[in-house]
Amino acid sequence: MTDRLSARETLALVTDDFTELPRPARDAKPDGPLAWQGYDASRARAAERTGETESVVCGTASVEGTRAVLIAFEFGFLGGSLGERTGDRLEAAYAYARGHRLPVVPLVATGGSRMQEGMLALTQLQRVARQSALTKEAGLPQIAVLRDPTTGGGWATLGAGADVILALPGAQVGFAGSRVRPPDADPAAYTAEAQLAAGAADAVVPPRALRKTLGRWLRLLTSPSQAEAPPPRALGATDLPVSGWDAVRRARSTERPRAARYLDAYFTSRVSIGGDRCGHADPDGMLCGFGEHEGRTVAYAAQTGTSTRPAGYRTAARLIRLADRLGVPVLTLVDTPGAANDAEAERQGAGAAIADLFHAVAAARTPVTTLVIGEGGSGGALALAAPGNTWATPDSYFSVIAPELAAAILKRPAEQVEATADQLRIRPQDLVELGVIRGVI
Structure with missing residues (x-):
C-alpha cells in the first residue's frame, strides 16, 4: 500500500x-x-x-x-x-x-x-x-x-x-x-x-x-494536428528483393530492425498506453502510445514481429479511436506473421478483436499512415493498415497467406514453397504495381 x-x-x-x-x-x-x-x-x-x-x-x-x-x-x-x-x-x-x-x-x-x-x-x-x-x-x-x-x-x-x-x-x-x-x-x-x-x-x-x-x-x-504523419525512413535494407522468397527471408531475418527501433528513431519522446480494458494486455506484441515527431503529436500502434494477440488488436483500436477523438494523426507499423491462432486466442475473441480494429481504422477521420516494416501476414496484418496510405520498406512483404501455408492448402510439396511465394506477388515492388501500397520507402 x-x-x-x-x-x-x-x-x-x-x-x-x-x-x-x-x-x-x-x-x-x-x-x-x-x-x-x-x-x-x-x-x-x-x-x-x-x-x-x-x-x-x-x-x-x-x-x-x-x-x-x-x-x-x-x-x-x-x-x-x-x-x-x-x-x-x-x-x-x-x-x-x-x-x-x-x-x-x-x-x-x-x-x-x-x-x-x-x-x-x-x-x-x-x-x-x-x-x-x-x-x-x-x-x-x-x-x-x-x-x-x-x-x-x-x-x-x-x-x-x-x-x-x-x-x-x-x-x-x-x-x-x-x-x-x-x-x-x-x-x-x-x-x-x-x-x-x-x-x-x-x-x-x-x-x-x-x-x-x-x-x-x-x-x-492537447496538441492536435490534422496533418498526415509522414512514414518513417527505412532503417534496414535499401535494395529490393529479387524474388518472393527473398522478400520472406529478409522480413523474417533476426537482423532486421523491429518496431521499437523505428519508434525510437521517429519520436523525440513518447509515452505508451497498454491493455484492452477487457482483462488482457499484449505488451510484447503491440506497442501503442503517443509521441512527439518534429514538434507535433503523433499516435502510434506498432506490431513487434510476433503473432498479435486479441488484446493487442483491442489496444490498437482503443488508441486509434482516442487519437481520432482528439484530432491526432496516427502512424501504424505492420510486422506480424499473422494473428495468434491458438485456442486461448479464440477464447479471447480473436475474430471480434480484429473486426473491431478494421472498423476503427475504417471509421477514423484523423489521417492514418502505415509502414510495413517486416512480415505482413494476412488479415492479422491488414487490420492495422491504412487503406490508400500504406507504404513498405525493402525488407518486408505483404501476403494473403504465408507461402508455406498456401502451398499446404494447394497440396504442393515443400520444394514448391519458394515458387509459390513468387506466384503470390508479395514483394514490395509487386505491391506497388498491384496498387496495394503507395510506394517503397
Whole structure:
C-alpha cells in the first residue's frame, strides 16, 4: 500500500499554482436527504479533521506548462465518498473544463458512494458518467491518477472511464472495496500492479515521477494536428528483393530492425498506453502510445514481429479511436506473421478483436499512415493498415497467406514453397504495381 496523501498534498505533488473553483451551493437538510441520524456530526468531524468541506477539491492549475482542471479526492473526508454535494462539484468542474477547453485530471482516492445518502448518492455515478461523456464528445482528454484506495463507483466512473489511467505503486484498485470482498479473495488482485497486468491501467508511476509523467501526457494529448504523419525512413535494407522468397527471408531475418527501433528513431519522446480494458494486455506484441515527431503529436500502434494477440488488436483500436477523438494523426507499423491462432486466442475473441480494429481504422477521420516494416501476414496484418496510405520498406512483404501455408492448402510439396511465394506477388515492388501500397520507402 502506498502512503496515503491528502487531496492538497496530492495537488502539491503535481502542480505549484492550484486555484480552487467556486463551490456550488446546495441547501442543507438536517442529517442529509435521508435524515440519517448523526450524519451532520460525521460531516463536521470530517471537516475539522481534514480542513475540507467535501470529499473533492476542484480547481485549475498548470502541470508542467499545460493548464488543466484537477479533481482531487480527500479520502479523509468520509472515505472520499460521493454524495449529492460531491456530484455538484464534479459537474461544475467538468462544465468549466468544457467551457474553457481544458483537459480533466481526476486524482482519485475513494471508497465509493456515501451510504448516509442512499440511492441519491449512488445516482451521482450516472451524473458523473454523463459529464465524462460530454467531455469526451468535446474532444478533451481525461487522464486519471489512481491513488490509494480507488474502489467502488469512483473507480468505475472517474477512474476506469478515463482515456489514460496512471496509478501510484501499491494503490488498492478494484470495484470491490476491502470490506465487501469474498473472504478468500486474493488481495494481490486488487492492486494497481494487478490492474496494469490485466490491461485496466496504462502505467504505474512512482510519486516522484508523477508530475513529469502527467505533464508529458497532457502536453501530447492537447496538441492536435490534422496533418498526415509522414512514414518513417527505412532503417534496414535499401535494395529490393529479387524474388518472393527473398522478400520472406529478409522480413523474417533476426537482423532486421523491429518496431521499437523505428519508434525510437521517429519520436523525440513518447509515452505508451497498454491493455484492452477487457482483462488482457499484449505488451510484447503491440506497442501503442503517443509521441512527439518534429514538434507535433503523433499516435502510434506498432506490431513487434510476433503473432498479435486479441488484446493487442483491442489496444490498437482503443488508441486509434482516442487519437481520432482528439484530432491526432496516427502512424501504424505492420510486422506480424499473422494473428495468434491458438485456442486461448479464440477464447479471447480473436475474430471480434480484429473486426473491431478494421472498423476503427475504417471509421477514423484523423489521417492514418502505415509502414510495413517486416512480415505482413494476412488479415492479422491488414487490420492495422491504412487503406490508400500504406507504404513498405525493402525488407518486408505483404501476403494473403504465408507461402508455406498456401502451398499446404494447394497440396504442393515443400520444394514448391519458394515458387509459390513468387506466384503470390508479395514483394514490395509487386505491391506497388498491384496498387496495394503507395510506394517503397
